[in-house]
Amino acid sequence: MSRFSTDVVNSILPYVPGEQPQDKKYIKLNTNESPYYMSKTALESIGEKELNSLRLYCDPDAKLITKEIASFYGVNEENVLVTNGSDEILAFSFLAFCKGKPTAFADVTYGFYKVYAKIFEVLATEIELLDDFSLDLQAFNNFNGNIILANPNAQTGLFVENDKLEEIVKSHKNNLVLIDEAYADFANSTMANLTKIYDNLLVTGTFSKSRSLAGARLGFCIGDKQLIDDLKKVKYSFNPYNVNSLSQILGYKAMADRDYFYECCNKIIQTREKLKISLKNLGFEVLDSKANFLLVRSNKISGKELYERLKDLGILVRHFSDKRICDFVRITIGTDEQMNVLCEKIRLILGEKQ
Numbered sequence: 001m002s003r004f005s006t007d008v009v010n011s012i013l014p015y016v017p018g019e020q021p022q023d024k025k026y027i028k029l030n031t032n033e034s035p036y037y038m039s040k041t042a043l044e045s046i047g048e049k050e051l052n053s054l055r056l057y058c059d060p061d062a063k064l065i066t067k068e069i070a071s072f073y074g075v076n077e078e079n080v081l082v083t084n085g086s087d088e089i090l091a092f093s094f095l096a097f098c099k100g101k102p103t104a105f106a107d108v109t110y111g112f113y114k115v116y117a118k119i120f121e122v123l124a125t126e127i128e129l130l131d132d133f134s135l136d137l138q139a140f141n142n143f144n145g146n147i148i149l150a151n152p153n154a155q156t157g158l159f160v161e162n163d164k165l166e167e168i169v170k171s172h173k174n175n176l177v178l179i180d181e182a183y184a185d186f187a188n189s190t191m192a193n194l195t196k197i198y199d200n201l202l203v204t205g206t207f208s209k210s211r212s213l214a215g216a217r218l219g220f221c222i223g224d225k226q227l228i229d230d231l232k233k234v235k236y237s238f239n240p241y242n243v244n245s246l247s248q249i250l251g252y253k254a255m256a257d258r259d260y261f262y263e264c265c266n267k268i269i270q271t272r273e274k275l276k277i278s279l280k281n282l283g284f285e286v287l288d289s290k291a292n293f294l295l296v297r298s299n300k301i302s303g304k305e306l307y308e309r310l311k312d313l314g315i316l317v318r319h320f321s322d323k324r325i326c327d328f329v330r331i332t333i334g335t336d337e338q339m340n341v342l343c344e345k346i347r348l349i350l351g352e353k354q
């Protein structure tokens, strides 16, 4: 800490990203990236001309990709904002709609909500998940303030039917309800269409998980024009050129290649369902995830030890030290072959414990 840091900075506990080791080659199942390469048409869209375009500033309105996202979700361009990862949308939203206001999110969810709440001085309430790790919908319904929910939820992967969330949107007419759909493509679901009916609903999405572009940093949100205009105000007061020109092209092409997108999502969903069965057969408790990861625990080995043993054997998974989920590990769904290696190593580790 320097002598110059403010109280806000002194008091924040920054978000801790999953490991991105550069030393050795791991089977990387710790940060929910896609195991599949980006769309081929996206890959082939970058040549010398596009690289040379980096001489100029990018399009601050990111028009091409905005148009493609609007078309995919069946909304108008004025209802879409593209950002540098969906983390940026979250930051903009916390600043635009939550600063100084009561805002609720789950106690076990995406770790960034808590960090943003702190940095933007939000009056945050954490609503505990129920014993079975599902959302306490009743408590959210009764909460008087803004609501932030990930669906499927982060860390648990549990999915709530959209009509249940629509109830919350309806009962919060004078508050923002932000639904973080980072994993919704793996549940074949979105509430984007409902933004046409409810002007208090903001839906966020990302290219990091289902569109194989985590490193390109592309996120977006869909909502009523007035919400989007507020967020644009924040963007243009912060960083107008927030999405670089190469990412704009890649995102546009990836969004347009719908066949490849559905192919990848379907493969990941199939692999997920197979892995659920394999891990249950190995004695694991497996939450019924609709995301591209599984949260699992075994009564034969602690979450921390399983994480460490797998790391020794060249497989990275995620372990969280939070009280509620420290017995678990979170495993990103990879390819079928990667999941076979994973199960083989887990069998080995559990065998040693006998």
Ligand SMILES: *Cc1c(COP(=O)(O)O)cnc(C)c1O
Pocket: 084, 085, 086, 087, 088, 110, 150, 154, 180, 182, 183, 205, 206, 207, 208, 214, 217, 218, 219
């Ligand atoms: C990964 C993730 C994000 C952030 O994604 P980026 O677009 O890479 O910033 C947002 N919300 C949840 C729940 C996530 O898991």
